[in-house]
Amino acid sequence: MTKRGGKLPWPVVAVLVLAVLLGVVAAARGAAPECLDCHDDYLYSRAFKKSVHGGNGCISCHGAVTDAKRHMRGEKKPPRVDCGRCHTQIAAQYRQNFHYLQLDFRCSDCHRDIHALTGGKGRDKRAVIEKCTACHGNEEYVSSGHAEAVLRGNRDAADCADCHGLHDTRVFHVSLDRYPQEARAFYSRNCKGCHADPELTKRNNLSAEIVAYYEQTYHGKVQGIGYPAAVAGCADCHTTHNILPKSDPRSSIHSANLAENCGRCHRGFHPRFVEYKAHPDYRDRRRYPALFWTFVFMSALLAGTLCFFWIHTFLWWRKSYWENHRREKMGLAPPAVCAAGEETVQIQRFTPRERLLHVLLILSFFTLVMTGFPLKYHDSPWAEIVIRLWGGAHQAGLFHRGAALVLMAVVAYVAWVGVRYLFPKGLGLRGFRERLLGPDSLFPNRKDWEDMKGMFLWFFDRGEMPRFERWTYWEKFDFWAVFWGMFAIGGSGILLWMPEWSSYLFPGWVLNVAALVHSEEALLAALFIFTVHFFNTHFIPDKFPMDRIIFTGTYTLADLRQQRPLHYERLQAEGGIEEMKRPYPGIFLKLLGSTFGLLSLLLGLALLVHIFWSLIFS
Amino acid sequence: MNERTVILFVVLVFLALLSPVPAAAGDWKPITPRELAAALAAKDRPPVVINNMSLIECLDHSIAGSLCIPAEEFAARIGELPPDKDRPVVFFCESERGDRSCTAAETAVKKGYKAVYVLEGGLPAWKREGYETVSVQRVERLAIPSLKPAALERRLDLREPLLVVDLRPEDRFAQGHIPGALNLPLYQLHRRWRELPLDRTLILVDNRGFRSHLAASYLAGRGYRVAPLFGGMRAWLAMKAKEGRSKKAGK
Numbered sequence: 001m002t003k004r005g006g007k008l009p010w011p012v013v014a015v016l017v018l019a020v021l022l023g024v025v026a027a028a029r030g031a032a033p034e035c036l037d038c039h040d041d042y043l044y045s046r047a048f049k050k051s052v053h054g055g056n057g058c059i060s061c062h063g064a065v066t067d068a069k070r071h072m073r074g075e076k077k078p079p080r081v082d083c084g085r086c087h088t089q090i091a092a093q094y095r096q097n098f099h100y101l102q103l104d105f106r107c108s109d110c111h112r113d114i115h116a117l118t119g120g121k122g123r124d125k126r127a128v129i130e131k132c133t134a135c136h137g138n139e140e141y142v143s144s145g146h147a148e149a150v151l152r153g154n155r156d157a158a159d160c161a162d163c164h165g166l167h168d169t170r171v172f173h174v175s176l177d178r179y180p181q182e183a184r185a186f187y188s189r190n191c192k193g194c195h196a197d198p199e200l201t202k203r204n205n206l207s208a209e210i211v212a213y214y215e216q217t218y219h220g221k222v223q224g225i226g227y228p229a230a231v232a233g234c235a236d237c238h239t240t241h242n243i244l245p246k247s248d249p250r251s252s253i254h255s256a257n258l259a260e261n262c263g264r265c266h267r268g269f270h271p272r273f274v275e276y277k278a279h280p281d282y283r284d285r286r287r288y289p290a291l292f293w294t295f296v297f298m299s300a301l302l303a304g305t306l307c308f309f310w311i312h313t314f315l316w317w318r319k320s321y322w323e324n325h326r327r328e329k330m331g332l333a334p335p336a337v338c339a340a341g342e343e344t345v346q347i348q349r350f351t352p353r354e355r356l357l358h359v360l361l362i363l364s365f366f367t368l369v370m371t372g373f374p375l376k377y378h379d380s381p382w383a384e385i386v387i388r389l390w391g392g393a394h395q396a397g398l399f400h401r402g403a404a405l406v407l408m409a410v411v412a413y414v415a416w417v418g419v420r421y422l423f424p425k426g427l428g429l430r431g432f433r434e435r436l437l438g439p440d441s442l443f444p445n446r447k448d449w450e451d452m453k454g455m456f457l458w459f460f461d462r463g464e465m466p467r468f469e470r471w472t473y474w475e476k477f478d479f480w481a482v483f484w485g486m487f488a489i490g491g492s493g494i495l496l497w498m499p500e501w502s503s504y505l506f507p508g509w510v511l512n513v514a515a516l517v518h519s520e521e522a523l524l525a526a527l528f529i530f531t532v533h534f535f536n537t538h539f540i541p542d543k544f545p546m547d548r549i550i551f552t553g554t555y556t557l558a559d560l561r562q563q564r565p566l567h568y569e570r571l572q573a574e575g576g577i578e579e580m581k582r583p584y585p586g587i588f589l590k591l592l593g594s595t596f597g598l599l600s601l602l603l604g605l606a607l608l609v610h611i612f613w614s615l616i617f618s
Numbered sequence: 619m620n621e622r623t624v625i626l627f628v629v630l631v632f633l634a635l636l637s638p639v640p641a642a643a644g645d646w647k648p649i650t651p652r653e654l655a656a657a658l659a660a661k662d663r664p665p666v667v668i669n670n671m672s673l674i675e676c677l678d679h680s681i682a683g684s685l686c687i688p689a690e691e692f693a694a695r696i697g698e699l700p701p702d703k704d705r706p707v708v709f710f711c712e713s714e715r716g717d718r719s720c721t722a723a724e725t726a727v728k729k730g731y732k733a734v735y736v737l738e739g740g741l742p743a744w745k746r747e748g749y750e751t752v753s754v755q756r757v758e759r760l761a762i763p764s765l766k767p768a769a770l771e772r773r774l775d776l777r778e779p780l781l782v783v784d785l786r787p788e789d790r791f792a793q794g795h796i797p798g799a800l801n802l803p804l805y806q807l808h809r810r811w812r813e814l815p816l817d818r819t820l821i822l823v824d825n826r827g828f829r830s831h832l833a834a835s836y837l838a839g840r841g842y843r844v845a846p847l848f849g850g851m852r853a854w855l856a857m858k859a860k861e862g863r864s865k866k867a868g869k
Contacts, residue, residue: 101742104679109759137763
């Protein structure tokens, strides 16, 4: 128990407590007088107080010096200062820093002036450059455009840390020329961080689209899909430090240095190979006229073809659906359903060879679409998933080239068969003309034009459906479209496959044109096949969900008479029906054809959805 | 056994020989930093930990309680290991691939040590995991500008008073080195640094440029004018290969 009379009045207690607290804080904040007795130079007595750490006392950092006497006698050396106690985030980053991991650099090895360190707003880029170049005497960087801008006071220009990281510096290089995959992705990401920033590029009078243009090239697409080992990232062409405008003869992208620059990755090319444009804008008619007009042509081709056939398809679907509805309402069944007896006899439409070629065509086409489109739409989330299905971008590339060879072989074989058909032995030019313009020919003729007009009249209920011969006009279009596609996609693909060899035939900018043609024509082909061809052959109401004739090879005599009446009549007149009769396809073939066909249709539709998704949202 | 069976057998044997087999690891096993930390904290039979770097590096920074036996000297100094061959022994170095520690571990296995381990990822992995190192005699890191291979070649061509000091082990030096270089392996530097001349700049060359800065700081602290070769011998060889390619292309 305390005596009442002995108790101090509360204001006195409060003053005493405050005094004690202030004394403790003062002792902690200021440099303790006993420390300054020995460490009395200007740095500790004056400069330290003005530094960013001036609010701390000596023992805030050197807290382990608990016995000053022993310390003064030199018996107790203070342990290493743990800056991470306050700078936790930086310490966590620094644990991954190359300078710490491999060279065992500590905070004070760079921050030597820690007792006199003054703060500023943000990072002092000049100080960073000065600090790094103390050891990394990089003359190249110091004379580069970035350093020049930093030294002029441009806070947007890259200092060392913008590319290499500040406290999380990483080292990837295995040699000065070759970068592993991770490094190329890391540094390219850092370059894009600034050069794709609209505000930063606007402030500095740079093109905000330059990264987007690069990403539309083969280099950019392949890197985008996650296979940066084999294609040029930013630093491969612009080098790491010697980044200068192309007008500067010291620059790696100066015209005099391009052969050496490209030669770091490409071997054995013609000097005109360097005319390749690394990030062209195909909308710029003045600077890239060839690309501009190619883009205009390909866009017109794509839009024109699809517009025409989508309208054609829609009108056809409307007519068929309404027609079926009318028949159903009247209680009439389609002729093929009513067929009986002789009408159900199977007639060959496609030979086993033609069916096999079509299966190869389907397999190679799907492989090409599934390996090429992820590259075209590399920024879509589905692209990465599809590429992973192939076992990575490298393997997808191999499959793409393999499938291209198969498709080229198929088309070459069909062309050879076509030529042999057109030149029957012993009949000379007359034979050629008869074959070319005859009813079995796939060569377009006047009747196709008339049929097409007739179809449009039929769509609008202005006439009967045209009477077709062996091949309809849309089938002939499908046939010739493959040849055009092979010329456009196959030709450009070969040029891109071996770009160095291509330079002996064409200048480098042709590769830009080839890449654009390859990409746009592929889009046209995929959209055409997955919409127009799928509808014309499978989704038309009479055949929905699929027509398996391309796998089984036969249809009924009733089908022949209904779908191709002129062919039927010709066969009747020539007595060729008997030759065309075939046994009913086996159940195994039917099942296999249906399964393969249905899976192909579903896969095509799934790809179509993804392509549309990318077209709209990418 | 018919002919087909014999052919099949031969093909299978051939394929087995060709198939990738995990690197012949002897009997040593990898140990992760976490496992090593746990083993060191255990009271019962903690492992003997051996740092296979040079003495300068060991004193500068190392795992607490570790012994220092440079890989190059390990065969001669194996007697410093405990006689109990069942005692776990862990080797580490500063290469993420563990080049030096693997060599030493193989020697220990050959000498009959039964529980031999190599720290996975070496000392960098240990640090990356957040484990501390201790410093007995730290070399003060100095701001010493490094020299790039092209700059060195230029200065050599100008016959500047330079001495290239190759810090790599003798066998690596014998395989190839910069013309005129003196071989003073890093593991001998603490004994032989006085042999170096003071009248010219020393260009320090290691394998990848990771160790030469420490050696440069060590020598600079003793009054030498030094410059480490940036990127080490690998960078030098890469430059030479590039020059070779350019010459070939020029022809």
